[in-house]
Amino acid sequence: MTTTQQTDAAQNGPLEGLVVLDLTTALAGPYATLLLAGLGATVVKVENPASGGDSSRNNSPYFGGLGLTLDRTADTDMSVSMMGRGRNKKSITLDLKQARGREVFLRLARGADIVVENYAAGTADRLGVGYDDVRAVNPSVIYASISGFGAQGGTGKAMDSIIQALSGVMYTAGAPGGDPIRFGLPVGDLLAPLYAVVGVLAAKVNREATGRGQHVDVSMLGALTSLMSIEPFDAFAETGLPLRTGNEVPRLAPFGIFRAKDGFIALCGPTDTFARGVFRAMGRPEFGEDEDFATRDRRVRHASELHRLIGEWARDLPRAEVVAALSAQGVPAAEVLEPAEALRNPDVLAREEVVELGHPQHGATGLMGPGVPIRFSEASARLDRPAPHLGEHTDELLSGIGGYGQGEIAELRKSGVV
Template identity: 60%
Template structure:
């Protein structure tokens, strides 16, 4: 397939770190031409200086060669073209203005107020190109919020209430290892961007798409009725099991752990048969869901006692044979090497533009399969400023002498 959903869409990418670059990575995977604008004075996107780096010999803590790319950039920079611009220089803002004039989308994740101070906010972009879709990803929304204007993932996790949904009562808050705040907001940003493009159509105006990291993550916390649970006396933090869905949780076996999700009557009956207690299927404590919730501690103890004397190879077939949904708890290294996700392109090998394929390293793919369009990231990450000349010449039609002048002045 050669058709791509966002073929012909030009995106000016003003993002850095993770939340913004992940949004533009997905847009690139959907077929947009993503032009990544980076600050030459700071070495570009902060991800370029995230250890480890990939050299000809493999992963290293520090750069072995000035052109070694960080693993972060090799993952997040794919499918993009890199242009350097000094946005504090009027000539740099002029070039950016020309890019915006030629583009369909701008994506930025500056702290609130920074784009206004730089003179490159939505009002500026709309005056240049009324059809522009201007997408902002920030900690607390484009207008800012209480406290610091900067919001790292852990700060957002803390403020969203997420840290107090895992673990058991009395334990310290649990920071999720996956940077969910940085990864949820860009998903909504892409949904908003594509929706704005659809609403704009062929001749309509653009608009400002404003996504808050805190709002995105807190909205997911609100999908579960945690405050209602507290009101009726059910604990929010329940550790390895979830009593209100019993039998439900994570259980230890001799050689690992498995997850079990069996909240329905049919699933619960399958669990009881699997643990060799068919006599309890009709027991009033376990036959119906309300009874299982009331007696969750006893039910989970029965499963835990059965599990601790078995291996994964024994426990999982017994559960699944009786229709109980169960699966091994895998570590990330095993999970990203699953043949199913590899075959679907949801996880792909890392490719370095100089050194080629590193099949032992894994990167995120585009987890969207479409029957009539390709959704892949086929080009490796660029070196800083690699595409200055082709972008300025081919897209903006700058003559060679003007490009030379901008390069000599350090504007690009």
């Protein structure tokens, strides 16, 4: 293989050639198929023409010719949610409640490698587009379901805050005895799609070995609760270590978030070496020999006093100066950034882990959205094509993957199937 060929191949995503039928809406499911699209798969987003497609097309705010607006001002305006989640996907409208809609879906499914859905448990089967329906026309298909509580689970609405509440995660931040804390980052929504992609790819690897497809079933509650169980919160509680300690962690002192003159800084100094670095940065190297602070056990015992002294040192200095002083002494430290700042970190942008969102008609938006935070040496993962408008690729997909003629397509459109 020549170098040129290698270079060409490295322009492709690692999943180039895989076809994904995407029945997902809202956030959890669409993030799973966004990752697959970013990894190079062809993702066909199936949307209901009757309801206006994916509900996140109607999430305010919108972007269009007037920039960012709370209300839609023109047909080409697109929700910021959809601009992020719809990238590198193709959109086909299809009314699955009509028999002919299901028929078209199953015809497309014959050529698909993967189907992903995030209906409430049982809904896909009732619609006639469940795993058994697809397997009947495509025995080696990999069919992934993302639901609130798993395929056999309840049908309760699985919203992010409900999943957070049931997972225990709301009691991991904040002060002992304080109110639970809802996370703004929707971890209830966003972990299941990551596990679903792991499941789909593991099933693909398995299919190479066995020739068989299968059903992959991921629960939002299970995904977050499972991740929760990695930290031994249980064991902490049993041995008397507090689970919640607010922004400081006494058992790792000096360790915590401290107020500086113009914001906050994070500092992690759990070892003797790091602690001495902190003392030198503060201009108090003698603390390293102090009876109260010389060893880890003593620092833990005198954590409040130690953290108070650090707070006094930091509060009158700019946060950049505090971090520079700590870093110069080899202590892990960082400014606590606001999201708008964090999303424009040049290192993160250079690695395309966060990228600028584009609008299909209006181009650059100045708004940031997720890239694929994985770099491959011999392939490219990227999200570089703007999200489609509802049904933008209906004709192309019906005639291409579906093999329908122009007359048939016109008829499907006339009868409201597409």
